[in-house]
Amino acid sequence: MIQLLFLVLLAESVIAFLLLVKIGPFRELVIKSLDQVKTGKGPATVKTIAGTMSVILLSSLMSIIKIQNKGAKLGTMSPMDQVLWRTHLLEASLMGFTLFLGFIIDRMHHYLRKLIGLRSSVGSSKEELEQLQKEKTKLKEKEEKASKEIKLLREEISSLSENLKKLKTESEEKDKKIETAEAHVAALQKQSADLLLEYDRLLEDNQNLQNQALGYRS
Template identity: 90%
Template sequence: MIQLLFLVLFAEGIVALLLLVKIGPLRELVIKSLDQLKMGKGPATVKTIAGTMSVILLSSLMSIIKIQNKGAKLGTMSPMDQVLWRTHLLEASLMGFTLFLGFIIDRMHHYLQKLVGLRSNMGASKEELERLRKEKTQLKEKEEKASKELKLLQEEISKLSESLKKVKLESEEKNRKVETAEAHVAALQKQAADLLLEYDRLLEDNQNLQNQALGYKG
């Protein structure tokens, strides 16, 4: 029994050491082995073994207490009782350390699994952060490109506005010239009408003079 407990304690110590110290792929191998152990009927088997060892531990403790009480009543312990007391004490100590180390291994495995999950999430978060940074860079580049295009459009609009003003000025100048020409034409037309009236009057006067001259001759 004691040799078996020493063997179990030694094996648990190696497992705990491999969980604490990363030696090549051994930690991952131990974690996978513990994962498989916790699947299926593994947890029930481990609980059964732990329960049995706890019962044996309590039995050893009770035996130690009985031997101590017996020695206290007699005032001394016989050599046989001393051997039994030491044997039960060693067994209880080994079983206690075995159970405690098993509990430590279980907690270490649990927290290592959480750590692996956190690292995976952290890796995913880093990838997401990198993707967001790339998107931010792309958006910034698009924003700069849009800003340049906007400046070009503003310059084009400014040029078109200047051209439009120039065309308006030219149009106004042409309109003024047209109005001036129309006024000049109107003045010429009026002058021509006046000349026609004067010409008609002169013709009439000439006709009257001719008529008067013919009257004198007659």
């Protein structure tokens, strides 16, 4: 029993050391082995073993207390009781250390798993951050390109506005010229009508004069 406990304690010490100190791929192998132990029927088996060891530990402690009480009553312990007391004390110590070290290994494995998960999350977060930075750079480049295009469009709009103003001014000037020309044409038409009336009147007077001249001759 004691030899078996020494072997278990040695194995647990090696596992705890490999979990604490990273030596090549051994830590990953130990973590994977513990993962397999904690899957399926492994947890129930471990709990059964731990419960059995706890019962044996309590039994050893009770035996130690009984031997001590017996020795206290007699005033001294017999050599056989001393051997049994030391044996039970060694077994109890080994089982206590074994259970304690097993609990430490379980917690170390749990927190290492969490640490690995956090590192994976941090790695994915870094990748996402790099991707976001790349997208931000692309968006910034697009924004600069868009601002340049907007600036060019504004310049074109300004140039078109100036051209439109010039065309509007020219159009107003042409409209004024057209109005002046129309007024001039209207004046010429009126003058032409007056001249035609005067011409008709002169023709009529001339005709009258000719008629009068013919009357005198006859």
